[in-house]
Amino acid sequence: MARILLTILMLAPLLAATGMERFPPPEFKAGHQLPETATPPAREALRAYIDVAVLAAALGLAAWLVLRRRSRRGVFVLMVFSLLYFGFYRRGCVCPIGAIQNVTLAVFDSSYSIPITVLAFFLLPLAFALLFGRVFCSSVCPLGAAQDLVLFRPLKVPAWLGHALGLLPYVYLGLAVLLAACGSSFIICQYDPFVPFFRMSGSLHMLILGGAFLVLGMFVGRAYCRFLCPYGALLNLASRLSRWRVTITPDECVKCRLCEDACPFDAIRKPTPAGVFGRTEGRMLLGGLILLLPALMAAVGCLGNMSGSALSRTNRTIQVAELVRLDARTPQGDPVDEVVAFRRTGRLDAELFQEAESLRRSYERGGWLFGGWVGLVIAMKLIGLSIRRTRIDYEAERGSCMACARCYRWCPQEL
Amino acid sequence: MGEEQRKKLNRREFLRFGAGAGIAAAGGVYLAAAHAGADRTVWQIDPDKCIQCGNCKTECVLATSAVKCVHAFAMCGYCELCTGFFEPQPNSLNEGAENQLCPTGAIKRSFVEDPYYEYIIDEELCNGCAKCVKGCSSFGNGSLFLQVRHNLCLNCNQCSIAAACPSRAFRRVPADHPYLLKHRETEG
Numbered sequence: 001m002a003r004i005l006l007t008i009l010m011l012a013p014l015l016a017a018t019g020m021e022r023f024p025p026p027e028f029k030a031g032h033q034l035p036e037t038a039t040p041p042a043r044e045a046l047r048a049y050i051d052v053a054v055l056a057a058a059l060g061l062a063a064w065l066v067l068r069r070r071s072r073r074g075v076f077v078l079m080v081f082s083l084l085y086f087g088f089y090r091r092g093c094v095c096p097i098g099a100i101q102n103v104t105l106a107v108f109d110s111s112y113s114i115p116i117t118v119l120a121f122f123l124l125p126l127a128f129a130l131l132f133g134r135v136f137c138s139s140v141c142p143l144g145a146a147q148d149l150v151l152f153r154p155l156k157v158p159a160w161l162g163h164a165l166g167l168l169p170y171v172y173l174g175l176a177v178l179l180a181a182c183g184s185s186f187i188i189c190q191y192d193p194f195v196p197f198f199r200m201s202g203s204l205h206m207l208i209l210g211g212a213f214l215v216l217g218m219f220v221g222r223a224y225c226r227f228l229c230p231y232g233a234l235l236n237l238a239s240r241l242s243r244w245r246v247t248i249t250p251d252e253c254v255k256c257r258l259c260e261d262a263c264p265f266d267a268i269r270k271p272t273p274a275g276v277f278g279r280t281e282g283r284m285l286l287g288g289l290i291l292l293l294p295a296l297m298a299a300v301g302c303l304g305n306m307s308g309s310a311l312s313r314t315n316r317t318i319q320v321a322e323l324v325r326l327d328a329r330t331p332q333g334d335p336v337d338e339v340v341a342f343r344r345t346g347r348l349d350a351e352l353f354q355e356a357e358s359l360r361r362s363y364e365r366g367g368w369l370f371g372g373w374v375g376l377v378i379a380m381k382l383i384g385l386s387i388r389r390t391r392i393d394y395e396a397e398r399g400s401c402m403a404c405a406r407c408y409r410w411c412p413q414e415l
Numbered sequence: 416m417g418e419e420q421r422k423k424l425n426r427r428e429f430l431r432f433g434a435g436a437g438i439a440a441a442g443g444v445y446l447a448a449a450h451a452g453a454d455r456t457v458w459q460i461d462p463d464k465c466i467q468c469g470n471c472k473t474e475c476v477l478a479t480s481a482v483k484c485v486h487a488f489a490m491c492g493y494c495e496l497c498t499g500f501f502e503p504q505p506n507s508l509n510e511g512a513e514n515q516l517c518p519t520g521a522i523k524r525s526f527v528e529d530p531y532y533e534y535i536i537d538e539e540l541c542n543g544c545a546k547c548v549k550g551c552s553s554f555g556n557g558s559l560f561l562q563v564r565h566n567l568c569l570n571c572n573q574c575s576i577a578a579a580c581p582s583r584a585f586r587r588v589p590a591d592h593p594y595l596l597k598h599r600e601t602e603g
Contacts, residue, residue, distance in 0.1 A: 021556050023492025025599070026531050034488040035535060040566035042457045042590040091569050098572040106450035112587070113452035123443050130435050186573035199569065201478050241435030243428075316583055337468040341582030344466065 048117040051090060055121060055140065058082060059128045062135040065405070067244055070414070072405040078139040079148060087142030092198040094118050096125050096136070097143070097231040098189045100173070101180035108181040125231075129238035133245040137225060137235060138403035143194045144225050147217040148404065154221045154264030162266055163381065165227040166400070170377040173230035175311075178366045182359065184314040188230060221264030225402065236399040246396045246403050251413040253393035259407035260394060267400040268407065274390040285386045289379065297375035304371020308364035315363070321356035324349055456587035458574040459595050462560035464584035467545035467552070471561055474576040475543070481567035482543035482576065484521070484536050487597040490558035493531035499551030499559045500524055500534055516546050538564065558597065565593050 058078065065074035086092065094102070099122035106114035125136035137144050157165070176188045189195075193210040196202030202210075216223045225232050239245065248259045248268065260268045312318050320338045327339045328349060335343070342352065396407070408414050460471075460482065471482035496508055500522050505514040510524055521540035527533050536559075543561060551559040577585035588595065 021490070021492070021599075022554070023494050023556055025489060025491060025556075026493050028528060028531070030528055032527050032531075032533075035486075035533075037485055037487055037596060038538075039594045039596070040564060042455075042565040042568075042593040043570065045455060045590065048455055093569060094572050102572065103446060103450075106446070113454070114446070114450055115455045116447070116451045116453055117455065119443075119446055119451045123439075123446075126439060127443075130432065130439055185578045189571065189573035190575070190578060196476075199476055202476050203575075238435060238439070241431045243432045320581075337466060337581035341464070341466045341584075344582075345464075 048115070052117050052120045052124070054085060055124055058140045059124060059135060062139045062403075063128060063132040066135055066138055066246065066403045067132055070250070070405065070408045072409050075139045075403075075405045079145040082140050083142050083145035083149070085142075086140070087146065087194075087198045092142055092192070092195040093189075094121055095142070096121050097141075097229060098186060098192070100230060100234070101176055101186040101188060104177045104180040109183065126234060126238050129235045130241060131243050132403075133239040133242045133398070134232075134235045134402050137232060138405070141225075142198065143192075143229070144222060144402070146194050146197070146214070147222045147224060150214050150217050151221050151264055152218040155219050157220060157266055159266075162226075163385065167377055167381060168227050169230055169233035169236075171374055172228055173233045174370045174373040174377075176230055178311065178363075178370045179314060182312070182315060182363050182366055183317070184311075193224060221266075222402065226265060226400070239401070240398045242398065245398060246401050246405075246407075248394055248396055248407045249411045249413045254412060255394065256412060257394065258410040258412065262406050262410040263396075264406065265400065265402055265404070267397045267402065269391060269395050269397055271391045271393055272388065282386065282388060286383065289383045289386055293376070293379040293383070296379045297372045300375030300378070301368045301371035304367040304369070304374065305364055306367070307371075308367030309360060311367065312360045312363035315359055317352075317359055318356045321352050324352060455590040457563070457565055457570050457590045457593045458568065458577060458585055459563050459588045459593060460561050461584045461586060461595050462562070462597050464582045465545075465548070465561055466582045466584075467549035467561075468581055469544055469546075470579045470581070471576050472542050472544040474579040476569065476571060476575050477567065480543035480576075481564050481569070482561050483538045483541045483564045483567075484543065484545070484547055484559055485562045485596070486534065486536055487558045487560070487599075488533075489599050490556050490597060491534065492556050492558075493527060493533060494555065495530050495532055497524070497532065497534055497551070498554035499547040501550075516550055518542075518544060518546065522547060534559075560597050562594055562596070 058081070062075065062078055065071050065078060086095065094117075099118050102114050102118050103122050105112050125140070128135055139145065172188075176186075179185070179187055191206070191209070193206065193213045196206045196210050213224050255271065257270075260270065313322075320342055323336055323338045324342055327335050472480050475481055496505075500516060501508065501514055502516050507514065512520060515522070519540045519542055521537045521542075523535045523537055525533050525535070545561055548559045548561055551557055574585055577583075
């Protein structure tokens with residue numbers, strides 16, 4: 001009896017399976033061999049480690065060229081190499097800029113663990129920035145290299161515009177982190193203007209955007225790096241703390257201001273003699289701005305919270321919920337692909353709506369943080385502008401200097 | 416600048432750098448310990464979720480998509496009238512182009528033994544449009560399905576097909592098990 005039961009139990013999955021197979025696979029009389037389903041393997045793991053090693057070597061070399069050799073020519077050669085290797089050979093993926101989102105996803109989504117090589121890509125340039133300044137930007141980043149090579153006749157960006165646009169990378173960083181954390185797509189990668197060139201293919205609007213950045217880059221030095229790159233924002237912060245950095249002149253500065261003209265990124269500050277600004281006024285302004293900081297954070301945070309709903313529409317689950325709701329309300333006509341796919345899962349509408357609602361709330365919560373971050377960035381910028389430091393010589397600004405080594409060539413004191 | 420002043424400046428610089436390095440090191444160690452894994456990931460399509468919408472053909476950043484039709488031969492019924500191969504109302508059951516569903520003629524049909532025919536995908540020609548997959552899973556055994564081919568895929572950090580997939584069939588899978596193949600239920 002038990003054996004019969006066992007046989008029936010063992011046959012049960014077979015019976016269920018025949019239900020799936022409308023036409024039972026044949027038993028060939030002549031013993032026909034079924035072909036194998038080919039499964040070409042993924043890229044070897046070793047290659048990813050080689051990429052990390054090349055990155056580390058290039059960063060080390062860049063630091064040596066910028067800080068010890070002080071060689072613009074060396075930096076240029078390394079830049080071309082990086083463009084060819086990380087850009088055209090490796091097709092620009094994974095880069096440290098996009099890795100921001102992998103790190104974010106790994107922190108917020110427990111089902112995703114970041115590959116150690118991607119983490120290395122994220123951390124190595126930051127570590128080098130802490131030690132030597134933005135040597136990654138100078139000659140290792142393929143996006144920077146592409147723009148640096150097309151730089152033909154740099155124009156000065158007016159200071160007010162430069163400061164205002166300089167806030168964008170922080171806003172973009174906050175937005176990308178919010179969207180990656182809440183499970184929308186990786187926008188930095190999706191809207192990377194140069195990767196379509198590296199791949200030699202891509203959608204038309206991305207190619208146009210990339211082309212526009214390259215044309216702009218002929219006249220405005222590294223427009224993407226300075227006014228959009230979210231990783232540049234992180235490197236900017238890190239290089240403000242850097243242990244070693246670009247010193248324009250190896251000897252005493254003769255204040256010829258040639259370096260200031262040579263810098264295409266407006267990163268060199270003029271000397272400001274002591275006692276030009278009234279100290280009391282300055283203190284009052286600074287105090288006011290520090291008081292303004294929390295107010296600004298709260299105000300922009302509130303705006304962020306209000307935009308949470310709009311931002312949440314970038315999430316696929318919320319889009320599907322919206323479409324399903326629309327379909328349930330007006331069921332005539334063929335349902336769209338999203339609705340078809342959802343119906344096939346057999347899940348209940350209410351379940352989906354509930355998931356979408358809780359997701360929407362997490363976007364609103366994230367909106368608070370995002371807005372707060374933007375408020376903080378604006379307030380810190382104002383505070384930074386109101387602090388006037390006495391400068392004796394022409395100096396490269398710690399955060400925005402991209403260590404391109406152009407100023408060395410112009411300094412009359414350079415041997 | 417006096418000696419004393421320079422010393423003070425150096426101390427400030429050192430503290431600055433130390434604080435930065437400390438934060439970076441702590442962050443790096445935290446990320447590496449709590450969130451990093453040795454597994455690299457690649458993109459793959461879950462054939463059970465795929466609804467053959469046709470986006471794989473158009474959304475890939477490559478000129479010809481890295482998504483190809485794959486055949487699980489063990490599931491195939493070897494039908495003479497294959498709904499993945501033939502147009503809905505074919506003129507006759509032969510390999511004439513007017514009878515074929517595949518817009519690029521990427522499926523090769525060959526006679527095995529009466530009444531069975533074998534269907535093999537020429538991946539050079541396949542553009543991942545999923546017309547055959549739809550035909551096969553609607554009326555046949557569902558032995559044809561789409562997979563990302565890793566000899567072609569650039570493994571973009573954000574797969575642009577995944578971003579456009581209406582059924583969210585794309586997911587990251589470990590690089591050492593890069594395929595989600597269909598099997599006969601009885602094979603497990």
